[in-house]
Amino acid sequence: MVPHYLTVAYTNAGKTAITSSDPVSDISVAGSDGQAAERLTVMRSDTLATGSGLPSQCDQPDPATLALGDTAEVCQVFMLPKQASPTTVAYSGDESGTILWRVGDGRKKDESDGVLPAHKPVDSVWTDSDDRPVTVRATPKSVRAGTVADLSRFKLDADQKKQIP
Numbered sequence: 001m002v003p004h005y006l007t008v009a010y011t012n013a014g015k016t017a018i019t020s021s022d023p024v025s026d027i028s029v030a031g032s033d034g035q036a037a038e039r040l041t042v043m044r045s046d047t048l049a050t051g052s053g054l055p056s057q058c059d060q061p062d063p064a065t066l067a068l069g070d071t072a073e074v075c076q077v078f079m080l081p082k083q084a085s086p087t088t089v090a091y092s093g094d095e096s097g098t099i100l101w102r103v104g105d106g107r108k109k110d111e112s113d114g115v116l117p118a119h120k121p122v123d124s125v126w127t128d129s130d131d132r133p134v135t136v137r138a139t140p141k142s143v144r145a146g147t148v149a150d151l152s153r154f155k156l157d158a159d160q161k162k163q164i165p
Contacts (some may be wrong), residue, residue, distance in 0.1 A: 006075065039078045054075075082164055089118075
């Protein structure tokens with residue numbers, strides 16, 4: 001498997017600050033093989049480490065609070081088989097349904113099927129930890145393949161070592 005790093009920017013377009021934000025948890029990636037990419041959670045437990053070895057966007061947590069109008073950029077690592085590449089990014093918001101963007105080999109100029117091109121911002125509604133609906137504007141920024149060596153500082157099982165982030 002190969003690691004793919006999905007970087008997402010989101011802006012609080014609601015009426016109040018967002019607390020405990022994690023809209024990236026509602027994002028998924030589909031590969032060219034038709035299968036969902038496997039979300040890789042990296043636990044940062046070594047407090048003495050100077051970094052995780054991941055790209056800078058993937059080496060920082062979601063902000064605890066996002067003030068009205070503020071934007072955050074976060075990253076999620078997805079694993080796909082070597083022969084597959086990312087084709088679609090999906091966001092399943094609590095209130096707004098599912099929004100799709102084409103990425104990688106899935107890029108097309110024709111938007112008639114309702115799938116958005118990468119980098120196209122879209123407004124969605126997310127429910128915060130206080131069960132308040134919050135309008136956010138999400139824009140997929142980039143998806144790129146990595147190598148298992150990028151994750152060499154982490155204990156991966158045999159199956160994870162066969163994947164590409």
